[in-house]
Each structure stands twice: as C-alpha cells, then as structure tokens.
Amino acid sequence: MSAEQVLYQSPLMYRVLREASGALVLEAVVGGIAMYSVRVRLDEREAAAYASEGAAFSDRLAKAIMADPSFGGRAYEV
Amino acid sequence: MTRSFRCLLVATALAAGCGQPAADPAKKTEPTKQAEPAKQAEPAKTEPAKTEPAKTEPAAPPTPTPPAVSTGACDEKQAKLSAEADARAQPYGIVQHLEKNFPDMKVSWLMKETPYQNFVVKTAAKNFGRCDDSGCYLFAAPTAVIEDAVKKSMTGDKHDAAVLGKALGLPAKNFEGPLRMMTLDLRATNSCVRLPVDSDPGVWKCQSAEDKDCFKFGGYTSGGVPEVMVLNAPVDKAEVKEIP
Numbered sequence: 001m002s003a004e005q006v007l008y009q010s011p012l013m014y015r016v017l018r019e020a021s022g023a024l025v026l027e028a029v030v031g032g033i034a035m036y037s038v039r040v041r042l043d044e045r046e047a048a049a050y051a052s053e054g055a056a057f058s059d060r061l062a063k064a065i066m067a068d069p070s071f072g073g074r075a076y077e078v
Numbered sequence: 079m080t081r082s083f084r085c086l087l088v089a090t091a092l093a094a095g096c097g098q099p100a101a102d103p104a105k106k107t108e109p110t111k112q113a114e115p116a117k118q119a120e121p122a123k124t125e126p127a128k129t130e131p132a133k134t135e136p137a138a139p140p141t142p143t144p145p146a147v148s149t150g151a152c153d154e155k156q157a158k159l160s161a162e163a164d165a166r167a168q169p170y171g172i173v174q175h176l177e178k179n180f181p182d183m184k185v186s187w188l189m190k191e192t193p194y195q196n197f198v199v200k201t202a203a204k205n206f207g208r209c210d211d212s213g214c215y216l217f218a219a220p221t222a223v224i225e226d227a228v229k230k231s232m233t234g235d236k237h238d239a240a241v242l243g244k245a246l247g248l249p250a251k252n253f254e255g256p257l258r259m260m261t262l263d264l265r266a267t268n269s270c271v272r273l274p275v276d277s278d279p280g281v282w283k284c285q286s287a288e289d290k291d292c293f294k295f296g297g298y299t300s301g302g303v304p305e306v307m308v309l310n311a312p313v314d315k316a317e318v319k320e321i322p
Contacts, residue, residue, distance in 0.1 A: 032217035
C-alpha cells in the first residue's frame with residue numbers, strides 16, 4: 001500500500017501528493033531534452049493557498065519550480 | 079555565295095537523299111544536335127531500337143532526394159510564436175535550424191524512468207510534454223546526437239551518467255538511474271516544430287554564463303546541443319527505448 005496519496009495530477013507534468021505524514025508535496029518534471037523530477041514540500045502558507053485556490057495555486061507553484069529546479073534549495077530529486 | 083554554287087549545294091543534298099531544303103539555316107543545325115551523346119541516349123521516345131544502350135548500361139539508380147525539412151502543422155498561435163522567434167534569431171530561423179541540425183527530421187529526448195512511469199504511463203498520456211489548453215510542449219534534440227551520446231556512455235549493459243552528462247553538456251545527476259529514450263519521426267507525425275522561446279512551459283532561464291542546465295534562446299541548449307520545441311508529440315507514434 002502506497003504511503004502517499006495523489007491529490008492532483010496535472011497535464012503540466014506535476015502532481016500534488018499527500019505524504020503519510022500528512023504533509024503536502026508538489027512533484028514536478030523539470031528539464032528540457034533530459035527530464036527528471038523534483039519534489040518540494042509545501043510550507044504552511046503554501047498548503048493553505050492550495051487548500052483555498054486548488055490547481056490555480058499549484059500551477060503557479062509548479063511553474064516556479066520548473067523555472068528554478070533547485071527552488072532556492074528546497075527541491076530534492078526523486 | 080553565288081547562285082550557281084547554291085544550286086550545286088541543293089543538288090548535292092537532294093542526291094544524298096536529304097529531304098530538307100538546304101536553304102533553311104535552322105534545319106541545317108539539327109544534325110549537329112542529334113549527334114550529341116546526350117541526344118543519343120534519349121531516342122527511346124522516337125526510335126525504340128536506340129534505347130538499348132540503357133539495357134546494356136543500366137542507368138544509375140536515381141539519387142534519393144530527401145524531402146525538405148518541414149515545420150509541420152502549426153496552429154495560429156504556434157505559427158505566430160515561431161515567426162517571432164525567427165525574427166529574434168535573424169538571420170537564423172527554424173528552417174535553417176532544421177536543415178542544419180535535423181536533416182532527417184528525427185528527434186529524441188530522455189526521461190528518467192520514475193517520471194516516465196508517473197507522468198506518461200500511469201496517466202496514459204496521449205502526447206509527450208507539458209500540456210496546457212494550447213497544446214503539449216516538448217523539448218527535443220537530434221536523434222543522432224542523443225543516440226551517439228547514449229552509445230558512448232554504455233559500459234557493459236548500463237549507461238554511465240557522467241559520460242552521458244558530459245556528452246550532452248548537462249549535469250550527470252540528470253542521468254542517474256534507468257532512463258527512457260524516446261524517438262519521434264517528425265515526417266510521420268507532422269508535429270509543429272519551432273525554436274523554443276522563453277515563455278515555453280518548463281523553461282528555466284539561465285542566470286549566468288556558467289549555468290549548464292537552463293534555457294538560452296537560439297536553438298541550442300546551454301550545453302550546446304541543438305534543440306527544438308515540438309508541439310503535440312504523440313505517444314503512440316514514438317519509439318521508446320530503455321536505457322539501463
């Protein structure tokens with residue numbers, strides 16, 4: 001049984017997951033001719049924004065991660 | 079030329095069985111043309127017997143002329159973006175880019191196994207790339223370049239991420255673990271292709287000249303590999319190969 005749950009799968013090649021701990025994670029595919037994925041754990045403010053805005057917020061967050069795959073040091077590779 | 083000499087010429091020509099009036103200068107030149115070797119090879123149309131040289135000396139098979147490169151079927155939005163990109167890249171452009179780097183119109187790209195499974199297989203994606211309401215956007219490189227890099231990186235039955243990264247001018251970590259190599263023949267799919275632009279989904283703009291895993295406008299990755307933006311690359315038309 002998976003320890004995480006997929007809350008939202010986007011055609012923009014990212015998905016929002018809920019980890020077993022309850023934390024929200026955004027996993028995004030980054031890169032160009034060589035693609036890989038990274039994850040960023042949402043902080044409280046981001047989790048609240050996702051709860052209220054849904055995909056509109058996660059789209060913005062995913063694009064920000066794709067535009068900066070290290071995401072200020074917060075991203076980790078899967 | 080005297081009249082008596084002209085009469086002598088006419089008489090000589092008639093005596094030789096020539097039915098053409100010798101006084102017609104245009105007709106006089108015809109025998110010279112018919113004597114040219116190039117003309118002798120053609121008589122197949124009028125004198126079948128003379129076509130035999132073609133049997134004894136078979137004509138070389140026609141050199142296959144590869145179809146010209148094509149930017150595929152771009153909708154209005156993509157055509158506009160492509161025109162803007164070409165204007166920015168002047169005097170270069172997508173057609174010159176394809177002719178120079180993608181003459182066979184075959185493109186490839188790599189994906190780590192995990193995202194391939196999570197974002198292509200599990201989702202039963204119809205098109206590769208990042209999709210929004212306007213289409214699915216995919217960066218791709220010449221198949222020959224990717225193939226060559228993968229080949230060089232193989233040690234035994236596994237690839238060496240450092241070698242592959244170096245060959246493609248990207249960090250080795252991008253290639254660690256099992257990979258998938260996708261190949262698409264753009265002539266078969268007629269997918270729209272253009273120079274990638276800053277606003278394309280997935281673009282990570284370079285912050286400095288040293289950055290090696292980011293987007294630079296002009297049709298080449300920051301590592302110097304030719305790249306194009308492919309719109310709506312169909313999954314069912316792609317060849318997918320495992321790279322252990």
